[in-house]
Amino acid sequence: MTTLSEPTDARVIGSRLGLREQVGQIWAYRHLLLRMVRKELKVKYKNSFLGFFWSMLNPALYLVVFWLVFQVLLQAGIPNFPIYLLSGLLAWNVFSTGLSSAAVSITMNGALVSKVYFPREILPLASVGAALVHFFLQSVVLLAALVAFRYDVSFAHALAIPPALVSLLLLTSGLAIFLAAANVYLRDTQHLVELGLLAWFWMTPIVYQQQIIASRLDGKSWEWVQWLNPMTSVVLVFQRGIFNVVSTANSGSSVRPIADTPGAVLRILPSGMDAGWYLAHIGAVALVGIVILILALAFFGRVAGNLAEEI
Numbered sequence: 001m002t003t004l005s006e007p008t009d010a011r012v013i014g015s016r017l018g019l020r021e022q023v024g025q026i027w028a029y030r031h032l033l034l035r036m037v038r039k040e041l042k043v044k045y046k047n048s049f050l051g052f053f054w055s056m057l058n059p060a061l062y063l064v065v066f067w068l069v070f071q072v073l074l075q076a077g078i079p080n081f082p083i084y085l086l087s088g089l090l091a092w093n094v095f096s097t098g099l100s101s102a103a104v105s106i107t108m109n110g111a112l113v114s115k116v117y118f119p120r121e122i123l124p125l126a127s128v129g130a131a132l133v134h135f136f137l138q139s140v141v142l143l144a145a146l147v148a149f150r151y152d153v154s155f156a157h158a159l160a161i162p163p164a165l166v167s168l169l170l171l172t173s174g175l176a177i178f179l180a181a182a183n184v185y186l187r188d189t190q191h192l193v194e195l196g197l198l199a200w201f202w203m204t205p206i207v208y209q210q211q212i213i214a215s216r217l218d219g220k221s222w223e224w225v226q227w228l229n230p231m232t233s234v235v236l237v238f239q240r241g242i243f244n245v246v247s248t249a250n251s252g253s254s255v256r257p258i259a260d261t262p263g264a265v266l267r268i269l270p271s272g273m274d275a276g277w278y279l280a281h282i283g284a285v286a287l288v289g290i291v292i293l294i295l296a297l298a299f300f301g302r303v304a305g306n307l308a309e310e311i
Contacts, residue, residue: 022297025119032118036126040101041133059089059138063145066207078209078268079245083151086142087242088206088235090135091164095172095231096197098131102176103183103190110311120304121297124180128173135165142242157275158241164282168234170289178296181303184310204231205239209268230288233281239269240278246271 063082071081078084102124106113109123183189217223245268
């Protein structure tokens with residue numbers, strides 16, 4: 001009589017996974033992560049005539065709409081507003097696109113999760129990876145704008161952009177892993193993420209200057225509140241390295257000052273701050289991102305064994 005022997009390479013997904021084991025498995029399946037990133041990009045633009053050009057049209061459309069609203073109609077008074085908007089919008093798009101896609105990454109791949117073993121963290125991380133690819137594609141729009149406007153960036157402060165991007169990826173990855181697992185148990189999470197990102201966008205100085213908030217909080221004991229938003233520091237680094245306008249005198253120009261005082265100065269970015277100040281803020285964001293990532297992996301490790309059943 002023939003008997004079936006149990007496969008020696010079978011894996012049992014336990015109810016808990018340690019942090020070191022999780023990181024080790026993600027690294028072991030890094031090639032799968034890259035394939036999942038390619039899969040997500042292909043699925044998003046499947047049967048699309050323009051394909052990846054849609055990724056570049058997104059910031060271009062934002063640019064036109066916000067330029068008409070804030071520069072033409074409301075006369076926001078920010079010189080070279082397209083450069084200002086794009087420099088902050090690129091960083092924000094990595095964050096928002098990564099989180100919104102990651103929140104549904106496990107539920108949308110329920111069949112795969114139920115049938116095949118792999119570290120489930122791969123799915124939200126693939127969403128973050130796809131957002132990073134979109135970042136580089138959308139950077140083409142910014143480069144085109146810099147060439148069109150013959151704009152000079154601050155190369156000294158631009159050196160802080162790569163660390164800022166790394167910090168942003170740490171923060172986004174941690175939140176993405178947590179939201180992906182939470183959405184399996186509470187499907188309202190994906191809708192809360194949409195509303196939360198909308199509010200978060202307007203709490204981040206992307207279409208308005210950070211100095212407006214600073215001027216309102218100047219001298220007050222709760223001035224530190226503005227730095228509780230980690231995206232503020234990330235966006236400021238991108239704006240300082242690319243846009244690079246600290247203040248502009250209102251002498252015969254179309255720039256509108258913050259206060260209705262003749263000869264006033266419009267302060268757009270923090271003045272008197274060197275590259276070290278920006279790097280310190282980015283370091284704080286990186287630290288927050290690492291803590292969130294560790295906590296998210298710990299939470300994911302506790303619930304990973306029941307994800308297939310919950311889906």
